[in-house]
Amino acid sequence: MPETITRINGEILTMMDILLDPDGDVSNPMDFILIETEVDFLRYATSGEKLFIRGSDLCAWAEAFYSLRNIHVRIVESPSKVLRQVFPELTAEQAREIAQKIDKEFVSPEEISIVHVLSACFPTDNSLWHGESSLEHAARWLIWWLVNNPSPAEKIILGKFASLMEQNAEEEVIKELYRAKDVDHARSLLWRWLGAEKPFIKHLKEFPIELPSQLLDELKQAWMKFIISSQGTFFIEAKTLPLPLFLRKELALLTSEYLKNNPQVLDRKILEAIQPFVSNQILSELEKHVPPPIPSSLPEEESAVLSWFEKEYFPYRRWQASYGDENSRQIVLKLAQNFARWLLERYPKWLLEGQGITYQKFAHLSSHPSDSNVVTFCVILDGMPIWDVDQFLQMISETSNRLTLLQKSYCFSTLPTVTEFAKEALLRGVPPYLVDEMNLLGETLPSNCSPGKKLQQIQPGKIWFWRLEQPDKAYHFAQRDKLEKMVSSELRMIAQEIEEIVKKVPDQIRLNVLITSDHGRLMNSRSPRQLPIEDDMLFHGRAAWGTFQRHFPVCGFEINEDEEWVELYGERFGIRHNLRIAWNESCFGNSNDYEAYPHGGLFPEEVIVPWLLFERDAKIPEPEISIIGEGEEDMAGKLFVSIINPSHITLVCQDIELFGENYFEKISINETIPPLKKQEFEKNLTPWPKKSSVGNLTARIIFSLPNGRNFTEEITPDLKVQVLYQKSDDLFKELNL
Known part of the structure; x- marks a missing residue:
């Protein structure tokens, strides 16, 4: 018969093993005979069986009995007793509670680690207990508290775990998150990180994980209070928070819900802020309440035209297409035709030496x-x-x-x-x-x-x-x-x-x-098919082409406002055919029908493309920033800001926050820093900080990426205070005595 082997305290026990349980709190191991009376002891003491002897007096007698016969015995300890040795903060009752969850007959102190205990108490969260300190792990730690309800005994072990994670964390901002050792502290840190409780935590990086649906609902309720109290401007304030894209979209949807019910507070600034994060339908519903300003005159320079298109023409065109009257339609038509002339005058030259097509x-x-x-x-x-x-x-x-x-x-x-x-x-x-x-x-x-x-x-x-x-x-x-x-x-x-x-x-x-x-x-859902064509012409939407002959002026195109088309000399415009293009919002054809969103024409939204x-896997840019300045205490001063963008990502410097003891000022910047470029600019700062605090200020610079995400950088600015007059403490010196 093969020998039965059991491991106790790291040692191997054989058939001759005698186990002593003087405290009487260890379960009877399998294959051992339980001895609880003197009679049973005398009956089995020399039988060679595996014995499990329970009780302090009986164990003392057995230990002396076997010692005289040079027979080895082992004293075993219960998990609850070992737990109290490792975690002395546990009461006896709490230790027994944890011991039941460990579900072992007896253990050694080496087996009772923080991770071992938490894995036994919360087995579905093993990846959390075996994880390493990091921003993502800390975020999971905060969320864990909000979706679990540990007992007081478990909280003691969890506190030890948090202290261990805090000790191992390399960054102070991450250490702060591990100081949460109860649900209230965890909720406060999480909500401050996500902009649901003030003061907000802005120096953390973007929140790295998804939120459980229950917590997302709670977060949205908290956000809505800020949205209501700020009359919708909270979304603009929240652009400096380290929110991931999915949460920023949720916040935009909440803001749009509020604005639908309170259109009187809606303005273009809020609308432009939420635009990248809501659907066209939501945007259209909101835009009817806030017509954008009429676009300015078309600029001359190419890049300025593209900016005019994005920031002025297209917002107005989008509003006009849904809600505009005849007057606004005529405004758009005039703007579009001015653009078409501007384009046709330059396009032949671009074919020879341009880079923007x-x-x-x-x-x-x-x-x-x-x-x-x-x-x-x-x-x-x-x-x-x-x-x-x-x-x-x-x-x-x-x-x-x-x-x-x-x-x-x-x-x-x-x-x-x-x-x-x-x-x-x-x-x-x-x-x-x-x-x-x-x-x-x-x-x-x-x-x-x-x-x-x-x-x-x-x-x-x-x-x-x-x-x-x-x-x-x-x-x-x-x-x-x-x-x-x-x-x-x-x-x-x-x-x-x-x-x-x-x-x-x-x-x-x-x-x-x-x-x-x-x-x-073309941004027109009902463009009439009413422009005629000649027999030898082909057409598609708002363009027609063929071998028709015309006498063209030197510029290569001729506008026929009566017929509402413009004709182009194909060779001058880089094609084999002469062209006829709609000059209004119509299409070619005689079907008395309409076409939705046709193309082929010269309106800005037909010609300008994204x-x-x-x-893939791009790193967040690490801009090089310098802020210097000089000003008079409590008066005005100037900041000189220099930013080098060493990345291939276009950055927008949104805001600069200067803060220190008893001082906080926020400066709106909104400066674009192109890839691999250096940008310098100056800004006024009022009031200028006091001389006593200027050396202890921190500058937080908030950047936005093209995808709408934000990140922050912090530096120590080099600021000087002008002192126009300083009174001396020495009266005699003041009087030149």
């Missing part, structure tokens, strides 16, 4: 790769309008947490704004009349190809193009009452495909994802 940007990208270890995957969406961009960015953020938006900008589409001409120009990096003579710029995948599998064996230094038929196809063929849902569905599927690309390209390769469109769309650049 999408096909030129692709050609430059192909001939000047940024890094031989980078794969650039270009997604060419067919006809994605400007009003779908923010929604699509939301979808990408929700689908992929590995893509960081480096750049959100705009550029000019190829003319005419029709897929047949514009898309091939993009893929080959030349104007339309040269596409038959040029090879593709890179590996090109058709719309019906899922790129994930193709990219598993991809080589670095390559440019890949994925040409899609959506959302253009949905805009042309979806039923009008289902158009918005269809477009949204198609964009979401594309976002999911992009996530597959992110996963499939090997991790050792740097991956950039570039998203643009071959053309935009240029979105992402990088």
Whole structure:
């Protein structure tokens, strides 16, 4: 018969083993005979059986009995007794409670570690107890308290665990989170981190994990109180909080809910703040209450025109398309026609020496790769309008947490704004009349190809193009009452495909994802098909082309306001055909019907397209910041700010907060720092800090990324105080005596 082996206190017991339990609180081990009386002891003492002897007097007698016979005995201890040795703060009753959860007959002190006990008490949270100190782990620690209800005995062990994690944490801000050793402290820290309790904690990094639905509901209730008390401006204040994108979106939705019910407090500043985080439908419902200002006159310089389009024209156009009257329609028409003239005057020159047309940007990208270890995957969406961009960015953020938006900008589409001409120009990096003579710029995948599998064996230094038929196809063929849902569905599927690309390209390769469109769309859901064409002309939407002959002026185009079209000399505008393009909001055709959101024309929203650049696993930038200044105590002074952006991500310096003992001032900045650039600017600061406190001030600089996320940097500013007059304590010195 094989020998039975049991391990006690790290030692191996055999058939001859005698166990003594003088305290009488250890369960009888399996295969041992329980001895509780003198009679039983005398009967089995020399039997050679495995004996478990219980009781202090009986154990003392047995120990002396076996000692005289040189027979080895072992004293065993209960888990509760060992627990009190390791955790002396436990009462006897608390130790017994924990011992029951450990569920062992006897243990050694070496087995009773903090992690061992917590794993026995809360086995479903093993990953928390075995984790290392970090921001994510600390966030999980705070949430754990809010969804669990530990007993007083368990709280003692949890307190030991928190102290251990605090000791191991490298950063002071993380140590602070581990000081939460009860539900109230944990809730306060978590709520201050997430902007639900003041004073807010702004020096932490972005909250790193999801919230359980129960806590999210509680958080939203707390937020709503701030939203109501601030009359909706809390969302603007919260831009400096380290909220992840999913929580910022939740806050935007709450804010929009409040504003729908309180439209009298709505202004453009709040609306612009929440715009990137809400749907087009919500935005449209709110915009009817706050018409944007009429755009200023069209600027001359290209970059200024793109900024004018984004910040002035498009907000007004979006409002006018839904709620405007005839007067606002005429304003938009005049602005659009001014833009069309401006564009047509410059476009022929751009063909020769420009860099702002999408096909030129692709050609430059192909001939000047940024890094031989980078794969650039270009997604060419067919006809994605400007009003779908923010929604699509939301979808990408929700689908992929590995893509960081480096750049959100705009550029000019190829003319005419029709897929047949514009898309091939993009893929080959030349104007339309040269596409038959040029090879593709890179590996090109058709719309019906899922790129994930193709990219598993991809080589670095390559440019890949994925040409899609959506959302253009949905805009042309979806039923009008289902158009918005269809477009949204198609964009979401594309976002999911992009996530597959992110996963499939090997991790050792740097991956950039570039998203643009071959053309935009007219923001008009009922564009009449009423412009006539000649027999030898082809047309699509708002553009028609053919071999018709005209005598064109030197500029290469002629506007016929009576017929409401403009004609272009094709050779001068980079195409093989002469063009006729709508000058108003109509389409070509005689069907007495309407077309929803057509394209082919020259309105800004048809010609200007997005240029979105992402990088996989991009690091948060580490800008180099200098703040110096001089001013008179309690009066005005000037700050001189210098920021170097060493990254490829466009940064916006939103605010600077100066704080110290009895001093706090917030300065609105709103300065853009382009990639790999240095930006310098000066700001007034009133009141200037006192001389006694100026050396102890901290400057917190709040930056926003193109994807809407924020991060902060803290530095010590170099500030000086001008002293115009200082009274001496020496009266005789004052009097020159």
